Each structure stands twice: as structure tokens, then as C-alpha cells.
Amino acid sequence: MLLLAACAAQTPSPPSAAAVAVPKEALPLDEAVMRLAEATLAVEKNIPPGTRRTLVIDPLIDRASGAETTATRAMASRIAALARDKHPELELKPFTLAALDEKPLILLGAITAVTEAGSLTNSTEASNTYRIWAVLGDVQTGMILSHPTAWVRAETVDATPTAFFRDSVTWTDDEAKAAYLRTCAGAPGTPMDPAYLRGLRAQAVVAEGIQAYERGDMASALAFYRQADGEPSGQQLRVLNGLYLANLELGQRDAARDAFGRVVDYGLGKNRLGLKLLFRPGGTAFVRDPGVSAAYPMWLEEIASRVAQRETCLRVTGHASMTGASITNDRLSLARAQAVRATLVRHAPPLRDRSDAVGRGSREPIVGLGTDDMRDALDRRVEFTPRRCQA
Known part of the structure; x- marks a missing residue:
């Protein structure tokens, strides 16, 4: 009996990407995202019966640019809706420092153009197919639980950058984006990228800053970007672009110029x-x-x-x-x-x-x-x- 009890207490292995079937043909975005969400969130066996785990979504991005787009926002919205409607074991909360303190499950993901349906080969040219994928990680254990992939018909994808990324004036290779994508590439049962985990506090504050900027609350946006700037992993392009944009919108031109100078130094340093x-x-x-x-x-x-x-x-x-x-x-x-x-x-x-x-x-x-x-x-x-x- 003791042996049986010990076996029952063990944490089951994470489900594989094939635990919930995702077809390899290209689907309309809405259908592909629902299939992807179902596969990503199929982790009930990892949660003890009668308990709930907090779930947060780190905004999904375009792989090439690192930007949030209309398509990635739609993906996140549909995944959130599925989590609320069909997964009572999950308690969806905003991506904030308070939620991070609960050591939640965290979902992230990306979209990229590929050569054809079923392919993992990225394309830098106009394509008729996109690949979307999501990763569910456990902040408490630092492990990846699921990582499914789906393919999407290009005509159903709106690649328009969201307001903050549309307004951001500079671009460069960025370690925050690289750490995010390394985690996105992780296989179930493997550790999440250490740099990504170290940067989660900054990630959460930046996400709140972007939300404040896009609803027109520039004072709050500036406060969030300053807070992120003080985090150990806050030296990143989104923070510096945010400091520039928020100061500019508030009419603080000297501060905006100083912030742009920091952007220049950051880019030249990279x-x-x-x-x-x-x-x-x-x-x-x-x-x-x-x-x-x-x-x-x-x-x-x-x-x-x-x-x-x-x-x-x-x-x-x-x-x-x-x-x-x-x-x-x-x-x-x-x-x-x-x-x-x-x-x-x-x-x-x-x-x-x-x-x-x-x-x-x-x-x-x-x-x-x-x-x-x-x-x-x-x-x-x-x-x-x-x-x-x-x-």
C-alpha cells in the first residue's frame, strides 16, 4: 500500500505534442488556434484533482520581428477564452508581478511564415502558409509541459503590428526576444530557458506598459517602463523604445531625446x-x-x-x-x-x-x-x- 501511495503521488509525465492531434494541413487561423490551444492546455494530469493552477499568458509574438501583431493578439485571446471555458483547473490571470509571485503556469508562443504546410522551415519571402506554436511552462518547476504546432493559411493572418510596435522607431537583435524564442523552441519535459525565467519580472512590467500605452494612458506607461528599466533584465529594446515614445507623447522632449540616445547606444552596442x-x-x-x-x-x-x-x-x-x-x-x-x-x-x-x-x-x-x-x-x-x- 505504501508503494502504491508513493507511485500515485508522483507527478505524471507531461503530455506529448501528439496527445491532442493537430493536423499538418494549413487551416484558417481561428480553427488552427483552437486546435493549438486544445493541445497546449491538455495538462490536466499535471494538476492534482480538486486544485487549480494560475495561468498567465506572456504576449505571443511574430518570430522574425519580435512584435505583437493583430494575429498574435487574436491567438492569445482565443487561447484565453478556451482556458476560461473548458479548463476549470486553470485560473487565468493577467500577466503581472502579482501573478508571477504565485509561480504560475505560463503560456507563450509565436507565428512565422514557412515554406509549406507541415514544414518547420521558416521563410523570409511572401508565403501562403504560416506556422504557429505555443509552449506551456511551469514557473514553479522551470519545466516545459507542452509544445504543439499548427499551420495556418496566410490569407487568414493579419500581420499588422499592434500600436506600440507600429510606433516603435528602432529595431535590433535583442536578448529578451532571443530568450523568449529559445523557450518557445523547448521540448516537453525539458527546462525553460534560464535567461527567459530571469527576465520574467521585466517581461510582466513591459507587458503592462504596452497595454497602458495602447489605451492612451501615457503617464502609467512611462511609470511601467521606468519600473522595467530598473529590473536586472530591463535593458531591452522594448523598454527603451517605450521610454522614448511615452516621454514624447507627454511632451517631455528633453527626456525623449535622452531616451532615444539610450536606444542608439544600445543598438550600437549590439x-x-x-x-x-x-x-x-x-x-x-x-x-x-x-x-x-x-x-x-x-x-x-x-x-x-x-x-x-x-x-x-x-x-x-x-x-x-x-x-x-x-x-x-x-x-x-x-x-x-x-x-x-x-x-x-x-x-x-x-x-x-x-x-x-x-x-x-x-x-x-x-x-x-x-x-x-x-x-x-x-x-x-x-x-x-x-x-x-x-x-
Whole structure:
């Protein structure tokens, strides 16, 4: 009897991704998400009978850009609805520090374009299929419980970035995003990424900051971003972009400029700073809309000043979206990079001999949609890369 009791007390193994079948053909987003949610949340055996576990959702993201999109928000909303309606053993709570203190189950996931249904090969070009996947982890044990995958018809996916990510002005490789995606890649029964677990407090505060920003409560958003900035893992691009955007919206222009300077230093420290500079179609002049381009002179002046203070050279790289002929995209991306470099040199003449400009056309897309709107603005970015100066 003692032996039987000991066996009964053991924690059952997490269900495999195949415990709840998810088809490999591409489905409409709504149907694919419901299948994915059912497979992700099939963990009743891991929860003792008669008890409940807190569940939080760390906002789902686009794998390539790290942004939340209309599609990823819809995914999270449907998963939350399923958890509330069909899983009484789970108590869904907002992703906050208070909820983290309960050592909850945590769900995260992503979406990416792939070459075809059933494939795990990512695509950087316009595709007719997306892959979506989710991971359920246990903060208390640090282990991954489930990790199913589904495939989605591209025409049912709205890749529009949500307001905060649409308004964010810079992009670079970010450790917070990398740790999130490493956890997303984990198999059931394996540990969650240690860097992701260490950064959960900052993740929760940032999520609250983004929610406050998108509902127009800039004072609260700024407070959350400042709080996240003080966390050990708070030195990340979303926090710095948030400090810039919230200060700018509050009319605190000196503080916004200081925050943008920190963004520049962060990107240069990562050896890659992508800036959303929107040009008039087919030309090198910025768009006339002051609501879009009014801050551009300050951005470029700040970049010039901070690069000039470093003992480094700088490469300015222009990029283009997937539309148009390759030769046209090459010429246009180069011309725009040269125009931006000329502006930097005017602000900091020493950069004349310490910088160059190149055009990459559409060969290095991040989003790859070819829509020429805010959905693929990152594909038309200008990048600034510090380099060792040649003798």
C-alpha cells in the first residue's frame, strides 16, 4: 500500500505534442488556434484533482520581428477564452508581478511564415502558409509541459503590428526576444530557458506598459517602463523604445531625446541599429507628414553625435521591401543610405572619413510581406553598423 501511495503521488509525465492531434494541413487561423490551444492546455494530469493552477499568458509574438501583431493578439485571446471555458483547473490571470509571485503556469508562443504546410522551415519571402506554436511552462518547476504546432493559411493572418510596435522607431537583435524564442523552441519535459525565467519580472512590467500605452494612458506607461528599466533584465529594446515614445507623447522632449540616445547606444552596442525612416515613393526625401518625420532630424543628429564620440567607423545600409525590380531596389536603397550618411556628416564632419553607405535592396527582409505599408516598414529600414576603422 505504501508503494502504491508513493507511485500515485508522483507527478505524471507531461503530455506529448501528439496527445491532442493537430493536423499538418494549413487551416484558417481561428480553427488552427483552437486546435493549438486544445493541445497546449491538455495538462490536466499535471494538476492534482480538486486544485487549480494560475495561468498567465506572456504576449505571443511574430518570430522574425519580435512584435505583437493583430494575429498574435487574436491567438492569445482565443487561447484565453478556451482556458476560461473548458479548463476549470486553470485560473487565468493577467500577466503581472502579482501573478508571477504565485509561480504560475505560463503560456507563450509565436507565428512565422514557412515554406509549406507541415514544414518547420521558416521563410523570409511572401508565403501562403504560416506556422504557429505555443509552449506551456511551469514557473514553479522551470519545466516545459507542452509544445504543439499548427499551420495556418496566410490569407487568414493579419500581420499588422499592434500600436506600440507600429510606433516603435528602432529595431535590433535583442536578448529578451532571443530568450523568449529559445523557450518557445523547448521540448516537453525539458527546462525553460534560464535567461527567459530571469527576465520574467521585466517581461510582466513591459507587458503592462504596452497595454497602458495602447489605451492612451501615457503617464502609467512611462511609470511601467521606468519600473522595467530598473529590473536586472530591463535593458531591452522594448523598454527603451517605450521610454522614448511615452516621454514624447507627454511632451517631455528633453527626456525623449535622452531616451532615444539610450536606444542608439544600445543598438550600437549590439552592432546593429535599424531605424524606421519613411521616404517618399521612389525618392530619397522623407515623407512630408510631420506626424511621421518631424523627429527624424533629432534622430540623425543624435546618431551622428554618439557615433562621432566612439573610436569607430560606421556603415549605413539601406534596405527595400520585396516589391519592385531588384535593380531598382538596389539603386534606391543605396541612394537613401547615401542621403542619410550625408546628413550624419553634416551633423558630425569627422564621420566623412569614418563612414560609408551601401544598399542591400530587398535581399535582407525581416517581414517579407511586400505590402509597402506599416506591416513591412522594417523591410524599408536604414541600418547603422559600427565597424573597425581600416588603416
